[in-house]
Amino acid sequence: LLADGWVLRNKIVWAKTNPVPTSVRDRLACTWEAIYVLTRQPSYFFDLDAVRIPHRSQPPKRHGVPHAQPELWRGPNGDGARGLDIIKAAGRVGHPLGKNPGDVWHIASSSYRGAHHATFPVGLAQRAIQAGCPERRCASCRLPWRRTAQRLGQIATRGGLWAGCDCDTGAEPGIVLDPFFGAGSTAIAAESLGRDWLGIELKADFARLAWARITEQRTARKSTNQAQPKAA
Numbered sequence: 674l675l676a677d678g679w680v681l682r683n684k685i686v687w688a689k690t691n692p693v694p695t696s697v698r699d700r701l702a703c704t705w706e707a708i709y710v711l712t713r714q715p716s717y718f719f720d721l722d723a724v725r726i727p728h729r730s731q732p733p734k735r736h737g738v739p740h741a742q743p744e745l746w747r748g749p750n751g752d753g754a755r756g757l758d759i760i761k762a763a764g765r766v767g768h769p770l771g772k773n774p775g776d777v778w779h780i781a782s783s784s785y786r787g788a789h790h791a792t793f794p795v796g797l798a799q800r801a802i803q804a805g806c807p808e809r810r811c812a813s814c815r816l817p818w819r820r821t822a823q824r825l826g827q828i829a830t831r832g833g834l835w836a837g838c839d840c841d842t843g844a845e846p847g848i849v850l851d852p853f854f855g856a857g858s859t860a861i862a863a864e865s866l867g868r869d870w871l872g873i874e875l876k877a878d879f880a881r882l883a884w885a886r887i888t889e890q891r892t893a894r895k896s897t898n899q900a901q902p903k904a905a
């Protein structure tokens with residue numbers, strides 16, 4: 674892919690919190706997979722604010738009792754527990770929308786009703802879509818729309834979407850392509866986030882399975898929406 678001009682921007686470790694038990698005795702169990710973030714050009718859409726996570730600065734605990742100092746065995750590059758304390762002492766504050774989630778994602782693996790065993794979790798696809806696919810884009814020039822971040826002192830919220838162009842021809846949802854569609858987890862995630870999607874799947878049985886799953890999700894969403902009280 675790199676030889677074809679793709680730019681590698683991240684290698685994410687998907688650390689499975691529920692790895693499949695293994696009976697192997699001569700090696701360690703495989704508990705993670707790599708996710709490569711590749712772009713077509715050095716400048717690209719990336720919505721970090723959509724995937725920020727809450728700041729946490731918890732001192733390490735032993736037997737439920739917090740340590741005042743990290744243990745020496747952690748070494749100079751060990752996982753410090755004083756991140757926010759250091760930032761605070763320097764008079765700086767963390768980003769009010771939360772911190773960068775980093776490139777190790779702890780997410781449980783899943784399968785779809787046992788019918789497709791290599792599905793990835795919808796939550797994993799959702800995080801990738803939120804960061805990498807615009808909510809809206811210009812229907813004419815396709816430039817992504819973006820959200821403003823509004824700060825009120827130490828509090829921040831995400832503001833409304835605004836167009837990145839002057840076309841004034843209206844917007845359409847961003848679109849996600851999964852060329853290895855499987856049981857359609859990408860489509861489930863995309864629809865839950867209001868994005869459009871395209872899927873390519875080699876096996877007709879899996880394509881049918883995915884379509885049944887998507888239809889089921891749409892029906893469930895429709896009945897949930899109908900059950901919601903209408904705003905006056």
Ligand SMILES: C[S@@+](CC[C@H](N)C(=O)[O-])C[C@H]1O[C@@H](n2cnc3c(N)ncnc32)[C@H](O)[C@@H]1O
Nearest residue numbers: 791792793853854855856857858873874875876
């Ligand atoms: C790991 S699964 C993807 C599962 C999917 N991400 C999900 O969560 O439902 C990979 C899928 O790619 C399909 N596949 C493999 N080679 C393909 C190809 N050349 N073109 C399209 N689909 C392919 C397989 O049949 C399989 O269903």
